[in-house]
Amino acid sequence: MRYTIREMSPAEYPLLEDFLYEAIYLPEGTAPPPRSILNEESLRVYIREFGSRPGDVCLTAEAGGQAVGAVWARIMDDYGHVDDETPSLAISLYPACRGRGIGTDLLERMLARLRQDGYKQVSLSVQKANRAASLYRRMGFEIFRGTEEEWIMLRRL
Structure with missing residues (x-):
């Protein structure tokens, strides 16, 4: 699959709702939640008024x-x-595009961008059972703290 990575334009920010929904980890065999889950404050914080805060950055x-x-x-x-x-990261791909190296490329570009913007570190949250956790470890993220189900991971820039 041929693809390019670029900065997302503000006109495209409404797409973040779709990508946030795709970022919800579902263990195998689990039915997807209703899209109304995106109305929960714990998820709205990722996309509400995106682009209005200093440091908001999105690559697509x-x-x-x-x-x-x-x-x-x-x-x-x-x-x-x-x-x-x-800053905290969120990343997702449409299911048909997973497993092709696109997520790795997106993540590498974002880490470079955040470093360029002067940040010293970046964090993310991942369910321990999510196979993306191994990608994050390969990309230099380390476990900062955890619960029974998830880790907060940190990457020095």
Whole structure:
């Protein structure tokens, strides 16, 4: 699959709702939740008024003229919150585009962008059972703290 990675334009920010929904981890055999789950405050924080805060940045992978994945960062009090100086990441791809290296490319580009923007570190939250956790470890993220089900991971930049 041929794709390009570019900064998402503000006109495309409404797509973040779709990508946020795709970012919800579902163990195998689990039915997807209703889209109304995106109305919960714990999830709205990732996308509400995206682009209005200093440091909000989003990159998208585009294939065939369509956005097929996104990675975005903002300083927020989310599941992956470490402190008020560390942006948290969210990343997702449409299912048909997973397993092709697109997520790795998106993540590499975002880490470079955040470093360029002067951030010292970035965090994320991931369910321990999510296979993406191994990608994050390969990309240099380390476990910062955890619960029974998830880790908050941190990557120095």
